[in-house]
Amino acid sequence: MKILVLVKQTFDTEARITLDEKGQICDKDVNRITNPYDEFALEEAVRIKEKNGAEVVAITLGTEEGEKVLRNALAMGADRAIHITSNLDGLADSRKIAHYLSQVIKGEEADFDLILAGWVAVDNNAALVPGFISEFLQVPLANVVTKLQLQDEMVECEREGDGVSEIISLKLPALVTVQKGINEPRYPTMKNIMAAKKKPIKIINIKELQETEPYTLVKKFYLPVSKGAGKIVVDEGGNSVGELMAFFTEKRFI
Amino acid sequence: MINIMIYAEQTNYKLRKASREILGYFSVLAQEQPLQVTALVVGAECNEVIKEIGRCGVRDILVMEGQEYQTYHPNILAQAVVQGASDLRPDYLVLANTAVGKDIAPRVGGKLGWGCVSDVIDLELTDNLTFVKPIYAGKALAQIAGNGQKPLIVTVRPNALKAVDPSPVEPVVSKGVTPDLTGNEHLGYILKEVVAKVTGKTPPLTEADIIVSGGRGMKGPENFVLLEELAEVLGAAVGASRAAVDAGWREHQYQVGQTGKTVSPSLYIACGISGAIQHLAGMSSARTVVAINKDPNAPIFKIADFGIVGDALKILPILTAELKKHLKQTQ
Numbered sequence: 001m002k003i004l005v006l007v008k009q010t011f012d013t014e015a016r017i018t019l020d021e022k023g024q025i026c027d028k029d030v031n032r033i034t035n036p037y038d039e040f041a042l043e044e045a046v047r048i049k050e051k052n053g054a055e056v057v058a059i060t061l062g063t064e065e066g067e068k069v070l071r072n073a074l075a076m077g078a079d080r081a082i083h084i085t086s087n088l089d090g091l092a093d094s095r096k097i098a099h100y101l102s103q104v105i106k107g108e109e110a111d112f113d114l115i116l117a118g119w120v121a122v123d124n125n126a127a128l129v130p131g132f133i134s135e136f137l138q139v140p141l142a143n144v145v146t147k148l149q150l151q152d153e154m155v156e157c158e159r160e161g162d163g164v165s166e167i168i169s170l171k172l173p174a175l176v177t178v179q180k181g182i183n184e185p186r187y188p189t190m191k192n193i194m195a196a197k198k199k200p201i202k203i204i205n206i207k208e209l210q211e212t213e214p215y216t217l218v219k220k221f222y223l224p225v226s227k228g229a230g231k232i233v234v235d236e237g238g239n240s241v242g243e244l245m246a247f248f249t250e251k252r253f254i
Numbered sequence: 255m256i257n258i259m260i261y262a263e264q265t266n267y268k269l270r271k272a273s274r275e276i277l278g279y280f281s282v283l284a285q286e287q288p289l290q291v292t293a294l295v296v297g298a299e300c301n302e303v304i305k306e307i308g309r310c311g312v313r314d315i316l317v318m319e320g321q322e323y324q325t326y327h328p329n330i331l332a333q334a335v336v337q338g339a340s341d342l343r344p345d346y347l348v349l350a351n352t353a354v355g356k357d358i359a360p361r362v363g364g365k366l367g368w369g370c371v372s373d374v375i376d377l378e379l380t381d382n383l384t385f386v387k388p389i390y391a392g393k394a395l396a397q398i399a400g401n402g403q404k405p406l407i408v409t410v411r412p413n414a415l416k417a418v419d420p421s422p423v424e425p426v427v428s429k430g431v432t433p434d435l436t437g438n439e440h441l442g443y444i445l446k447e448v449v450a451k452v453t454g455k456t457p458p459l460t461e462a463d464i465i466v467s468g469g470r471g472m473k474g475p476e477n478f479v480l481l482e483e484l485a486e487v488l489g490a491a492v493g494a495s496r497a498a499v500d501a502g503w504r505e506h507q508y509q510v511g512q513t514g515k516t517v518s519p520s521l522y523i524a525c526g527i528s529g530a531i532q533h534l535a536g537m538s539s540a541r542t543v544v545a546i547n548k549d550p551n552a553p554i555f556k557i558a559d560f561g562i563v564g565d566a567l568k569i570l571p572i573l574t575a576e577l578k579k580h581l582k583q584t585q
């Protein structure tokens with residue numbers, strides 16, 4: 001069995017965002033982490049490997065900082081990794097990203113059984129790349145999955161809808177995006193971090209691939225205007241409630 | 255003339271609130287601007303939804319009705335939307351950024367060869383439409399446009415578009431051709447079971463107009479009753495911080511934040527929540543924030559419009575009682 005895991009480098013969730021003089025996002029001193037949802041995907045792949053045996057391949061597309069997330073994937077238990085190197089950042093057009101990832105998968109990794117990915121990335125909050133990939137590769141996709149079980153030629157998934165959960169059975173090869181709750185990602189041990197340094201990362205320069213146009217373009221970035229401090233009341237024996245009621249009335253909530 | 259097609263999502267034969275917002279918004283915009291707005295309805299039984307769309311001010315409705323749409327199947331729905339969009343050739347196909355909208359938008363884009371921008375909170379009309387989308391969990395915003403060559407698929411965050419007052423119209427319905435799915439309807443995706451998680455009483459978190467949310471400061475699952483009681487009076491949904499979810503007090507589907515739901519209610523009441531950056535990520539686009547926290551230095555107060563320094567467990571019952579009294583008086 002071969003499992004591909006799509007991983008993305010994102011800014012640390014603590015990162016402060018600023019714009020440079022050209023109005024671009026400053027990314028110089030920003031610490032990169034593995035998109036938290038992709039860690040659930042990695043953990044799930046490694047658990048399947050430990051239980052049933054499987055080859056786990058982590059794939060990323062992006063700048064050289066992406067190596068860090070691939071090393072993390074290898075330390076968590078992936079066997080090898082592929083880095084499509086490109087200066088496309090985390091906000092690049094989703095369809096374009098899916099086009100390149102699909103091309104590489106269709107090439108050398110076409111014999112995969114399962115692709116796992118986080119259901120969304122915390123930087124662009126787009127949740128689009130897996131959907132496009134499922135169409136480009138013509139494989140079934142279950143999104144936002146909180147439980148997953150392999151059964152012969154199928155994978156059974158429990159997925160989150162709006163106010164419902166659904167049990168879905170997908171025919172392999174398939175693509176599954178995972179949600180928090182599916183597992184607790186492990187912290188790699190020092191031994192595994194060291195071992196990961198020796199595992200192979202294949203580099204593919206994006207220029208070697210067939211090109212595609214972006215379908216969306218960023219016109220500009222800007223920072224939200226902060227609202228300014230609100231009113232603060234110190235409560236003593238419930239006396240704040242009257243003021244809150246007045247606030248609700250003023251704002252027409254009641 | 256810009257051609258807009260809006261996928262009007264339904265649950266239990268009713269138009270979803272998130273779709274109503276989009277329909278109303280564009281119908282009002284079309285009164286002053288050269289826009290042609292068409293709604294697309296796909297379902298097993300669409301009469302009620304058609305009427306509701308008319309009340310949102312949208313006249314032209316393309317309907318695909320059939321038993322195959324009774325239960326949600328992403329491939330079947332995506333094929334229907336693809337069919338509708340191919341027939342109409344809109345410049346923009348707009349969906350709500352709900353679980354269904356998110357699930358099908360890129361599938362439709364993949365099939366049609368169109369691009370997609372998701373989770374937009376605002377838009378601007380000049381020669382074309384441009385869209386505003388929060389990035390880095392709302393710490394920045396990006397203005398995004400299509401590439402000018404292909405139509406664009408757009409999903410709009412629930413509660414984000416400014417409320418408008420559309421003028422109702424009499425719907426004009428045309429029947430769409432239902433795509434022939436023989437042979438590939440399931441595409442290896444078999445729905446086995448649907449388990450309802452939410453009772454009819456509370457709105458889903460992402461669409462709720464008011465959210466009452468609790469964190470570790472609520473001290474235990476038993477005290478969430480205080481939040482539920484307040485929520486009932488306000489017609490609100492109950493959310494939670496990750497600390498409360500990780501402690502097992504609430505299910506993950508109610509978590510607000512970076513690794514939970516992103517919400518944009520009119521009013522967000524945070525009780526016993528410190529206001530960590532990852533929590534703010536999920537609720538900073540709430541229009542009004544009220545915070546109750548014991549610690550005057552809690553970061554939540556930095557973004558609160560009204561903050562109370564005090565014990566949530568003591569204040570909540572008083573607030574609920576006051577609101578009940580107020581409601582009785584005004585009825």
Ligand SMILES: Cc1cc2nc3c(=O)[nH]c(=O)nc-3n(C[C@H](O)[C@H](O)[C@H](O)COP(=O)(O)OP(=O)(O)OC[C@H]3O[C@@H](n4cnc5c(N)ncnc54)[C@H](O)[C@@H]3O)c2cc1C
Pocket residue numbers: 013036468469470471472494495496497498509510511512513514515525526527528529530531532533536546547548549552564565566567
């Ligand atoms: C990658 C990543 C993703 C994350 N995603 C999320 C996410 O999606 N959502 C999220 O919420 N967090 C998320 N977090 C966690 C986040 O950093 C915080 O740990 C979490 O939000 C804290 O929850 P809390 O405010 O309930 O608890 P605490 O930070 O412990 O705060 C409890 C607050 O309650 C107050 N308090 C105590 N008793 C009372 C009382 N009786 N009355 C009133 N106030 C009282 C205290 O003063 C304190 O401010 C994430 C973290 C990481 C690293």
